[in-house]
Structure formats: C-alpha cells, structure tokens
Amino acid sequence: MITTPPELTQAQFRKLADIIHADSGIVINEAKRSLLVARINRRLRILDLQDFGAYCQKLDGADGAQERRHLLSAITTNVTAFFREPHHFDALSSEILKPLMADARAGKRVRFWSAACSSGEEPYSLAFTVLEALPEAARHDVLILASDVDPQMVRRAEEGLYAEDAVRVLGPERSQRFMVRRDDAYAVRDDVKAMLRFVELNLHAQWPFTGKFDVIFCRNVTIYFDGEARRRLWQRFAGQLNEGGTLFIGHSERVDGPAAELFELVGTTQYRRNAVPVQTTAS
Structure with a gap:
C-alpha cells in the first residue's frame, strides 16, 4: 500500500524554523523547506508519529527539551575531512x-x-x-x-x-x-x-x-x-x-x-x- 507523506503546513514550518533559530541561530528559510521536511521525516519514523502536527505537539510536551536536541541534530549539516582547508x-x-x-x-x-x-x-x-x-x-x-x-x-x-x-x-x-x-x-x-x-x-x-x-x-x-x-x-x-x-x-x-x-x-x-x-x- 502506498502511503501519502505528511504535509508540513505553513504554521508548522514557521514554528519549527523559529525553534531552530531560537535554539541555535540557524536560519531555515523557504529555500530550505524541503530539507527541513526530509530531515524531520526521519524523526517522525523514529518516533512513530503520523504527521508534523504530532511532532510539534511533542516539542511542546514534557520531553520537548530533549526532542529539541534531536531536532538540532537532524537539521545540522556535517561535512568534514582530515586536514580540510x-x-x-x-x-x-x-x-x-x-x-x-x-x-x-x-x-x-x-x-x-x-x-x-x-x-x-x-x-x-x-x-x-x-x-x-x-x-x-x-x-x-x-x-x-x-x-x-x-x-x-x-x-x-x-x-x-x-x-x-x-x-x-x-x-x-x-x-x-x-x-x-x-x-x-x-x-x-x-x-x-x-x-x-x-x-x-x-x-x-x-x-x-x-x-x-x-x-x-x-x-x-x-x-x-x-x-x-x-x-x-x-x-x-x-x-x-x-x-x-x-x-x-x-x-x-x-x-x-x-x-x-x-x-x-x-x-x-x-x-x-x-x-x-x-x-x-x-x-
């Protein structure tokens, strides 16, 4: 059975982008929307959540602080090498x-x-x-x-x-x-x-x-x-x-x-x- 991927509403996008910016200074603009969706989709699968609304609720919940750490981990880019530059x-x-x-x-x-x-x-x-x-x-x-x-x-x-x-x-x-x-x-x-x-x-x-x-x-x-x-x-x-x-x-x-x-x-x-x-x- 083919399942339809969850959609990220504008309100949810703004909420997530604001959290990321407040916690890290990282700017997530519209050009990075697809990146945000792809990265958080992995968290939805790990947490067995159905949509981004449920994920936003989790961020507001009792263990929200811990999940915000995972959110930053998911969104950060790690490109490195020995003796780079x-x-x-x-x-x-x-x-x-x-x-x-x-x-x-x-x-x-x-x-x-x-x-x-x-x-x-x-x-x-x-x-x-x-x-x-x-x-x-x-x-x-x-x-x-x-x-x-x-x-x-x-x-x-x-x-x-x-x-x-x-x-x-x-x-x-x-x-x-x-x-x-x-x-x-x-x-x-x-x-x-x-x-x-x-x-x-x-x-x-x-x-x-x-x-x-x-x-x-x-x-x-x-x-x-x-x-x-x-x-x-x-x-x-x-x-x-x-x-x-x-x-x-x-x-x-x-x-x-x-x-x-x-x-x-x-x-x-x-x-x-x-x-x-x-x-x-x-x-």
Whole structure:
C-alpha cells in the first residue's frame, strides 16, 4: 500500500524554523523547506508519529527539551575531512605552534578549541599537527576542546573510528604514527585521544568554561546563522581568545560587526586577536 507523506503546513514550518533559530541561530528559510521536511521525516519514523502536527505537539510536551536536541541534530549539516582547508594547518605548523610549544615546555597552559568538531576529523588533525611540533605534548598542559551541538557527532568523534577512505588523506606516515588498524577501519591511538576533551555544546547558548584559548577553529558554521547571531559569536570568540590568539574560520566567512576591530586578518580566513578590550554582550 502506498502511503501519502505528511504535509508540513505553513504554521508548522514557521514554528519549527523559529525553534531552530531560537535554539541555535540557524536560519531555515523557504529555500530550505524541503530539507527541513526530509530531515524531520526521519524523526517522525523514529518516533512513530503520523504527521508534523504530532511532532510539534511533542516539542511542546514534557520531553520537548530533549526532542529539541534531536531536532538540532537532524537539521545540522556535517561535512568534514582530515586536514580540510590545509592552509590553516600549514599556518598552524609554520607560524603559530612554535611559541605555543615553547610556552608548554615552560609549564604554561596551552589551549585549543575545535568549536564545531562534527565527527572529529578537525580536532584530530589539530592534535596530529601539535604532536608533530611537540611529540611529548601529552606530558604538558596542552589540551584540545572539541565541541559540537550534535550529541551523535560528539559520540562518533570521541570514538575516533574512521573508514579507510577517510584516513587515506593522512598518508602512510601519519596513519602509522597516529592510528591503529581495527578490522576494516582505523582508530585514533589512545595516547592521541588523551589530549582531547569532547563535549556537547551549543554555540548559541551559555559556554560552561571561563578559561581562554590560544587557537579557535570555527569553520563553515556562521554561514548558517543570521547576521545578529553571527556577529554575536565573533564577539564571544574575541572574549574567549588570549591576546595574540588565532581564530580560523571558513573559506566563505569573514569577521564582521563590532568584533572586526578586535581582530586582524593575517592569512586566508585566519585572524589574530588584537589588544582592543572586548565590550561584553549578553549571550
């Protein structure tokens, strides 16, 4: 028997789009309506719900907060690869890490943040680059925070298990040094994982830390935000970076708004935090 797929009314579309925007800053416009329908249809099947009206009621129900997390997971796009946009890692290796690794050897705290880590390729690429610069980094106060709004992605990243096709870009030397073969896949070595902490984190919400970072990666994320959310995030990153710290963003992004005076463009989508004080804004 052929079943007719449920229809999304305009009121339901607006309700769902408003929830997504309120929770994440992500803008869902009419051009993305079919994407929204396809992604939420999967939730309808999982939850055994008949239509979008029932799904909207669930979002308003007792377990609505938990389902809103699943909604964000369903709607977010996860496109990543090891050493994606390699010029950023080249800059890290050739310009940025030498003084930071000297700080680490001197007993100072060094912190990195992959702010939208997806399935983990970005923070692990960061870890590999750090270990190439300082093989004993794990014995120093060096830590990489890897966060994502999608709890499923955070679990996958923490597992650190990748198909052979995904690992091929690393080449044989890095693969042998940082990965171990596990059946038909590759797993990140435990001593590499020890340098990372994985957390579920919504960039649009409160951040559960106060310490500052030396390097932040947040690439190809703000392209999904509206202008206000994007400019607010740049401002918050500025407040979370040490003076002289580095922010890497996506190839089609640029720092704009009030935060622009807090950063200096020093490379291709590579910004250095300058000495201008940050005016704190509500998150």
